[in-house]
Amino acid sequence: MMPMHFFFSDKVILLFDFWDVHSVGGMVLSVFVIMILTVLYEGIKVGKVKLIQQAKTAVAPSISRENLGEPEGTSVNSSVGPTTSSLKKRLSWHLAETLLHMIQVFLGYLVMLAVMSYNTWIFLGVIAGSAIGYYVAYPLLCLR
Amino acid sequence: MAHAEHHEAHMAHMGHNMTDSTSPTMDPHAHHHATTPGHMHGGMMEMTFHFSYHNVPLLFSGLVINTAGEMAGAFVAIFFLAMFYEGLKIARESLLRKSQVSIRYNSMPVPGQNGTVLMETHKTVGQQMLSFPHLFQTILHIVQVVVSYFLMLIFMTYNAYLCIAVALGAGAGYFFFSWKKAVVVDITEHCH
Numbered sequence: 627m628m629p630m631h632f633f634f635s636d637k638v639i640l641l642f643d644f645w646d647v648h649s650v651g652g653m654v655l656s657v658f659v660i661m662i663l664t665v666l667y668e669g670i671k672v673g674k675v676k677l678i679q680q681a682k683t684a685v686a687p688s689i690s691r692e693n694l695g696e697p698e699g700t701s702v703n704s705s706v707g708p709t710t711s712s713l714k715k716r717l718s719w720h721l722a723e724t725l726l727h728m729i730q731v732f733l734g735y736l737v738m739l740a741v742m743s744y745n746t747w748i749f750l751g752v753i754a755g756s757a758i759g760y761y762v763a764y765p766l767l768c769l770r
Numbered sequence: 771m772a773h774a775e776h777h778e779a780h781m782a783h784m785g786h787n788m789t790d791s792t793s794p795t796m797d798p799h800a801h802h803h804a805t806t807p808g809h810m811h812g813g814m815m816e817m818t819f820h821f822s823y824h825n826v827p828l829l830f831s832g833l834v835i836n837t838a839g840e841m842a843g844a845f846v847a848i849f850f851l852a853m854f855y856e857g858l859k860i861a862r863e864s865l866l867r868k869s870q871v872s873i874r875y876n877s878m879p880v881p882g883q884n885g886t887v888l889m890e891t892h893k894t895v896g897q898q899m900l901s902f903p904h905l906f907q908t909i910l911h912i913v914q915v916v917v918s919y920f921l922m923l924i925f926m927t928y929n930a931y932l933c934i935a936v937a938l939g940a941g942a943g944y945f946f947f948s949w950k951k952a953v954v955v956d957i958t959e960h961c962h
Contacts, residue, residue, distance in 0.1 A: 643818040728941035735925045
């Protein structure tokens with residue numbers, strides 16, 4: 627039966643029916659795993675922004691070069707070549723970004739469901755993980 | 771009532787015949803519990819991920835998935851709902867940016883006659899609240915909040931098909947709608 631209030635217990639079933647915790651050691655391990663998931667979530671948030679920044683620097687020069695070259699370029703082949711290659715480059719960056727976004731959404735929901743177990747230890751694990759993740763990952767944003 | 775129906779469906783699904791249930795060694799109920807721990811049971815909430823398309827309630831009281839076809843329909847619908855959500859988020863962002871740009875543009879200091887500087891169309895808070903872009907943003911915000919809660923509640927069913935639909939929809943929406951944004955819009959600098 628679903629609990630509707632927070633409680634301290636070393637018994638919980640998390641997310642999957644094989645993740646059945648009924649000992650102190652198991653609970654410690656579960657809190658640790660949930661913490662890792664939450665740190666990962668925060669890391670992916672920052673990682674997505676970093677990826678967008680990098681994609682801009684990786685793709686932008688080729689676009690500006692194209693724009694500069696376009697009025698001068700008379701040959702059809704030379705203008706088609708770089709366009710498709712830069713499109714491919716952009717597409718691969720965008721795919722990586724999309725993948726990160728999907729993982730972020732999925733992890734976010736997983737963490738939400740873990741909190742919904744109303745187990746206080748798990749909840750504290752999520753809070754601690756979020757704090758650690760933010761503390762560690764956010765300064766990495768400014769790293770070039 | 772719902773339970774009896776469900777049980778029958780379950781028996782048919784598992785390929786049992788009715789004689790099985792009369793044998794004393796094989797309590798159909800216990801068997802049922804043992805084989806399908808991830809099944810919905812008389813409206814009780816599931817607490818772990820499971821693949822199933824029998825008796826899956828979906829948000830509203832009349833909306834219960836009972837067949838594979840209905841699950842496929844729900845999958846597609848939820849996929850597009852999640853896609854719509856991503857699109858809405860990105861659309862709101864770009865709309866907000868556009869209206870902010872126009873406000874900044876409108877409130878440029880304009881040199882007036884005899885050397886005075888006029889602030890053109892500097893709106894008050896009340897005027898900003900009543901402005902069309904803000905009202906539109908508010909309506910879109912309501913839609914976004916409702917849809918995001920729907921998606922959360924769908925994920926909370928722990929039904930793996932529906933969860934996958936939400937994740938894939940979010941991915942597809944992000945892929946298609948942020949494609950344009952990546953080029954046009956400048957990313958706000960996080961480090962100053």
